[in-house]
Amino acid sequence: MVRKHALISAIVGLSTSTGVLARSYNGQAACTAAAISQPSLFGAEIQSLTVEEVRNRTVPSNGNAFPSNLTVSYCGVNISYTHTGWNDLINVEVWLPLDTWNGRFQGTGGGGWQMSSGAPALASAVDEGYSAARTDGGHPDATASVASASNWALLSPGNINFPLLQDFAAVALSDMAILGKSITKSYYGQKPEYSYWTGCSTGGRQGMMLAQRYPDLYDGILAKAPAINWDSFVVTEYWPQLVMNTLGAYPPPCEIEAFTQAAVAACDELDGLKDGVISDANACAFDPYSIVGKSFSCNGTDESIFTREGAAVVEAAWVGPVDASGKKEWYGLNKDASLAGIANTVVAAANFSARGAPFAISAEYIKYFLTRDPALDLRNITGEDFFRLLQHSRNQFSSIIGTADPDLSLFKSHGGKIITWHGLADELIFPNGTEDYYKRVMAQVADVQDFYRIFEAPGVGHCSGGAGPQPRDDLKALVEWVENGVAPDTLPVVNTTLNGAEPGPGEELPRRKICAWPKKQRYNGGDPLVADSFDCV
Structure with a gap:
């Protein structure tokens, strides 16, 4: 009523x-x-x-x-x-x-x-x-263009x-x-006795903006997979599409996904446990060119061959933009992340021709804010254009929406606390960008872990999803830190399914814990369904 x-x-x-x-x-x-x-x-x-x-x-x-x-x-x-x-x-x-x-x-x-x-x-x-x-x-x-x-x-x-x-x-x-x-x-x-912020992606960026610019408004901020470094990462999301256009080749989604699965197969057990998750992304040295010429199947039926063009697109997504002088301008995705967001292609029904399908937010940002030309055909952007646009984005928009100011000293002095977790299999926002920001905060502010901690969640996609167990009770951990002074060394994570299916009566979902950076989750040989079988090292 x-x-x-x-x-x-x-x-x-x-x-x-x-x-x-x-x-x-x-x-x-x-x-x-x-x-x-x-x-x-x-x-x-x-x-x-x-x-x-x-x-x-x-x-x-x-x-x-x-x-x-x-x-x-x-x-x-x-x-x-x-x-x-x-x-x-x-x-x-x-x-x-x-x-x-x-x-x-x-x-x-x-x-x-x-x-x-x-x-x-x-x-x-x-x-x-x-x-x-x-x-x-x-x-x-309430409008139809809410996501635009x-x-x-x-x-x-x-x-x-x-x-x-x-x-x-x-x-x-x-x-x-x-x-x-x-x-x-x-x-x-x-x-209110206490005020908290919660959000993921843009919501995570919003939380970090509040800490950076309005440090006295919230006592605790839960900023998940934050879209910080906006001026750099949103442009970078277009990089694999540029590589496709430069090559004039548009690998089908099933080939791109097969490259990802090959990387997972190569690096899954680096942590001692075969579970479909790459826990130590930095240790995975899989080279997409190493399987060029080998076969894979689409939908379990049609057999195809890994191409050099496909490897080039995948490498672009994993490495990130590198200019003509060899300078790396931003990060890439980890190798178990889905590339369906930033390296997607579609086939036209009319003539069966393939073309790139850029991530919408990246495409709009380039069109409306960087070039101010909604009619721009992004396929005409050259490599030189790309790096010029990236620099323009940083010059004009970093102070407005970049959300990468590392000076959190006022938030710290206010007594605020921040918890960030970021899925290592995030398909849209580059996890290394979050780690990069945290390192810059550490260089700017003393004793960062006294008020700000980040956690990396192996196998978790953008805000949720992926093969890895999902973070739970993160807000409760933040409240405990703010109100009782108990800083979290780990956060609980829970699988959403049991062996790929919903749990039956009396069955519990597998549980693990993710670790406060720089520590990483490491399997110790126990029951993989139990959190104590994983250590932070």
């Missing part, structure tokens, strides 16, 4: 626990627009505030990130506002548990060009007792919409925290 209350519109002047316990608050307001104070936001005008009480709403699952249907009851508050002179309109949604608040606030992140992960992220937070918020950053996710920047990137031909880019990159994230915590205080009669 939903009871919707009156709309209030106003222009506002410019101004400036340890356990998870469900409890009532003496100052808790009614879930009505009249009872909740309108927030103020410096530099912005509140356009509207609506309130509705929602009971027993079932929110469907959303893939591996939010795998369960949840039924939640909450007070929903929606705020629309604009930054004076920016001509934007941003919507923030806050969900407040009706009677199970744990005293904490949670900001939730998005993915791709999306600023939020929608209702599943809010429901997951509310189900755990958090008040939670999300933002659309000024491009509402094409409807907002350019103000006019050749002119980037810098206000909305700033909103997407950073500004709307700060706004959401300020508004979300203000609404939380107004409803419960007291401010």
Whole structure:
């Protein structure tokens, strides 16, 4: 049942626990627009505030990130506002548990060009007792182009919409925290005891941007597979496509996948256990050219031969962009990562001709932000063009959206904590870029492991998926660190299936642990289904 209350519109002047316990608050307001104070936001005008009480709403699952249907009851508050002179309109949604608040606030992140992960992220937070918020950053996710920047990137031909880019990159994230915590205080009669951020991919980048630029807004940040180094990695995602175009060859997806499987077969047991996972990616020296001329099968039937062109494309994806002088400009993917994202090809139904299929975010970034030409045929980009565009991206956009500032000293002095985990089989964001950033933080800030730890998850894809066991209870580990001072040396990971199938009655899923960098997971010879059979070395 939903009871919707009156709309209030106003222009506002410019101004400036340890356990998870469900409890009532003496100052808790009614879930009505009249009872909740309108927030103020410096530099912005509140356009509207609506309130509705929602009971027993079932929110469907959303893939591996939010795998369960949840039924939640909450007070929903929606705020629309604009930054004076920016001509934007941003919507923030806050969900407040009706009677199970744990005293904490949670900001939730998005993915791709999306600023939020929608209702599943809010429901997951509310189900755990958090008040939670999300933002659309000024491009509402009710549109069909939610995963695209094409409807907002350019103000006019050749002119980037810098206000909305700033909103997407950073500004709307700060706004959401300020508004979300203000609404939380107004409803419960007291401010949150602790504030946490959770997100993966773009959501991970958002978390790191908050730590870098707004260090006092969150006590704990869970930044998974973060899309940091944006100005470098998004351009790099196009590199295998450029190699295809240069060669005039477009290997079929089954050949590319066969190269990946050959690499896994060659390097799987380097950790002492045959499990379809490459645990030590840096130790895998498999050369794709070593199997050129050998046969493989597509779909288990048609036999084909590994080609030199296929090996060149795979090598490009694994090594990353190397310029004419031999300088390596960014990283590549690990050898057990699927290459279907950045080295994909398709065959035209009309004439059966093959062509490259670039990853959409990379293609849009090059078209709309780097060249400002939506009609650009990416196949005409030369190697010289590529490295010029990469440098242009770094020059113009690193300060806006690069999210790679290693100076986290203010976040550290605030007492904040960060946990990052990154799947080593991530198919879209290069894990070595995350490690590179961490090393730069270590060079800038003393005693980094006292407040910031990264974990590498063997066999895990982008945010989820892959052959490896999936991280679990990462937010609980962060809360324990922030509120009780217990720093995590490992994070639990759990297989999603048992020998490829759902577990039966009484059967438990295999469990392992991943290690705080620089340590790596190493099999010690015990039962591979038990976490104690793996050490951190």
